[in-house]
Amino acid sequence: MNQPESLSVQTESPTWDSALSDQPNFTGLTFCTVTYGCQMNKHDSEQIAGMLQQHHAQRVWNLQDADIAVFMTCCVREKADERLLGQVATIKNLPVRKNSPIQKRCIAIGGCMAQRDGDKLLEELDDVEVVFGTHNMEELPKMLSRAMHTGKPISKIIHEGKDFPEDLPEVREVPWAAWLPISVGCNNFCTYCIVPYVRGHEISRPLGDIVDRAKFYVSDGVKEITLLGQNVNSYGTDIYGHPRFDDVLDQVSATGVKRLRFVTSNPKDLTDSVISKFGTLPNLMPALHLPVQSGSNRILAAMRRKYTHESYMELVHKLRKVCPNIGLSTDIIVGFPGETEEDFEQTMKLVKEVGYQQVFTFIYSRREGTPAAKMVDNTPQSVIHERFQRLTDLVQEQAYQANQADVDSTVDVLIEGASKRNPHMLSGKSPKNQTVHALIPEGLTIDELQGHILPVHIDEAKTWYLLGHVLLDPVQIAALSRSSASNNPHL
Ligand code: 5AD
Ligand code: SF4
Helix, strand or coil: CCCCEEEEEEECCCCCCHHHHHCCCEEEECCEEEEEEHEEEEHHHHHHHHHHCCCCCCCCHHHHCEEEEEEECCCCHHHHHHHHHHHHHHHEEEEEECCCCCCCCCCEEEEEHHHHHCHHHHHCCCCCEEEEEEEEHHHHHHHHHHHHHCCEEEEEEEEECCCCCCCCCCCCCCCCCCEECCCCCCCCCCCCHHHHHHCCEEECCCCHHHHHHHHHHHCCCCCCEEEEECCCCCCCCCCCCCCCHHHHHHHCCCCCCCCEEEEECCCCHCCCHHHHHHHHHCCCCCCEEEECCCCCCCHHCCCCCCCHHHHHHHHHHHHHHHHHCCCCEEEECCCCCCCHHHHHHHHHHHHHHHCEEEEEECCCCCCCCCCCCCCCCCCCCCHHHHHHHHCCCCHHHHHHHHHHHHCEEEEEEEEECCCCCCEEEEEEEECCCCCCEEEECCCCCCCHHCCCCEEEEEEECCCCCCEEECCCCCHHHHHHHHHHCCCCCCC
16 A cells, blocks of 8 residues: 555644645546444435535445445444445455546545544555545545545544534435434543544534524425434533524424424433423424433443433323324443343333334444443343343334334325335335335326325334325325426425
């Protein structure tokens, strides 16, 4: 490998790229993005795609066809690290596409793992040309251009952003659904979590900017906005006037967007006022992801989560009081250092008490540099795996039960596209965020249906999805076939 050009700087004053003041031009080149991890990464990838298209690169959906491959990485758990290394190793051996103007594919690595490892990635991974961090995404086009022109790998990581990042051009993966970050970073430092170290401290976006962006999305045909932040509930404490998250909900709801969601909520900061919005804002969808992590008060304290089993249950009761139908989901870590059978039983108890619609279960993964990495951790892996299996069985049973409650009801479904398994079926999302499948009504194509919100009668409920049929009369079918949602954003 060539000697890497490496820059790891503390400030936002990139003097080095002044030599490349010309706009990079990727005409004739193709690119593909591969995204790991959370919704913030998905949103970042939409911006990467927007920037590269603005510089005339053409998007492709297959790494094999890509002259530029951009990996947006995650480092929350070890598995994510391993997957990235595996995929980069595989792509290394793929020849460049026929007729490519370049001899060698350009591989760029961004996201949380890049932010954490910086230059080390260039040393470890031959063939990687560009490493960029979570705070300097906007520099990717220039870095790519430089690496391709000089033939030298390059890395640049900025350790902390000062302000909320500027909007970049974006290409939404789904035209009618938008991620809208309201804050970046996290101040919580839960003891197992690497995120605050790679995404920095929490920076809130000014409320006016959030509302302007939401208005833009609505005018651009977006049906569903998901507000994003590592902890949306602590929004605003760092900016002038201390706007609160409930102000954000009120004002974004008032833009008239059809569906509003938010993720993620730390239970310690979920206020009564925010809870009440589930009863008052008509477009706030009845679904909440409320990561509990553990049901044991001892483990919650060791995780530095700052709530208890009991106070979490109190939130659940309040939520169900204002919105009886709310679909709750959560994250749970099994095998945190020192977790005993009694601790785990408390988690099982909590899961039974809540009756979640969906639970994302994780085996604890030691992250170097976090406080939990130094804790005594001597539970045998076999015990952890056995607990994990018990929890998974319970979660599946609960998901099945939760979905049964919707059989024979009619739910509004935002149609996403054809089912991956059956081209005659459509797939979409219910207000509670359940996946719904239904036959594509006769006389309509999936293109005509995508992006519309349609009533679906639920005939059957499985563990992970609902099955139903679309309720449309012939007049509605005729209207739909005349105008697809992408032509008419106001349908
Ligand atoms: N090990 C296992 N799971 C983790 N998570 C975060 N850090 C770790 C870790 N070190 C999980 C948490 C979080 C979700 C996004 O990932 O449950 O809510
Ligand atoms: Fe990590 Fe805790 Fe912040 Fe979530 S709230 S990103 S788990 S430190």
